[in-house]
Amino acid sequence: MEHLKFPIGKPNIPNEIASIHILEWIETLETFPTKLGTLVEYLSEEQLDTCYRKEGWSIRQVIHHCADSHHNSYTRFKWALTEDTPVIKVYYEDRWAELFDSKFAPIKLSLDSLKALHAKWVYLLKGLTNDNLNKCFIHPDGLEKISLKENIAIYAWHCNHHYEHINQLIIKKKW
Known part of the structure; x- marks a missing residue:
């Protein structure tokens, strides 16, 4: 169950973050929207509504979650850059994932959103x-x-984490 929940493990942030780490992580953020779009472009509606694990989210919810989460993170960056060590607002990702748009909206909406957001970010x-x-x-x-x-x-971990949720399901189901 742990492997299904954390297919690439939990985040492992080095104590000393070097410039090379930052460049690699930025590259992950830069390529994620295209990589994700390519992974899911041929999935059917039924496949998009398949959960990656028991009591987990559907592929559709994962994609919408990425857009929601990354928008929140981008805002947190802006707050940190413009305020003195702000206390951020938590958002309840589990509740957001249960909203109508997360469960039923076309994934193109979030894929387009991720593309624009990540370019700006x-x-x-x-x-x-x-x-x-x-x-x-x-x-x-x-x-x-x-x-x-x-x-x-x-x-960067979050991108790879959710990409692998979807990728592992595709492999398991032989889609």
Whole structure:
């Protein structure tokens, strides 16, 4: 069950984040929308509504979740860059995934959204200085301080994590 929940494992952020890490993570963010779109482009509506694991989300929900989550993250970057260590707002991803649009909307809406968002996000990230990357926000769950460097790592992982949820289901079902 753990492998189905975390097919690439949990995030592993190095203690010392080097420029090469940041460049690799930004590249992941840059290529994710196209890579995801290619993975799911030939899936039927029935396949899109298949859950990747028991008590998990459907492929459709995963795609809409990525768009929702990444929009939230982009906003968190902007807050951290324009405010002094802001406390961010948590969003209830499980509740969002149960909303009508997450369960039934065409995936093209979120794929297009991801494409535009990631283009803008990557443009922003490529222009940040090391001082910018060291800026932080506070996550209210546990009041943990998270640097923008760490958040780039988290979201590169997030891209690969959900891509692999879908990819592993496609492999398992031989689609």
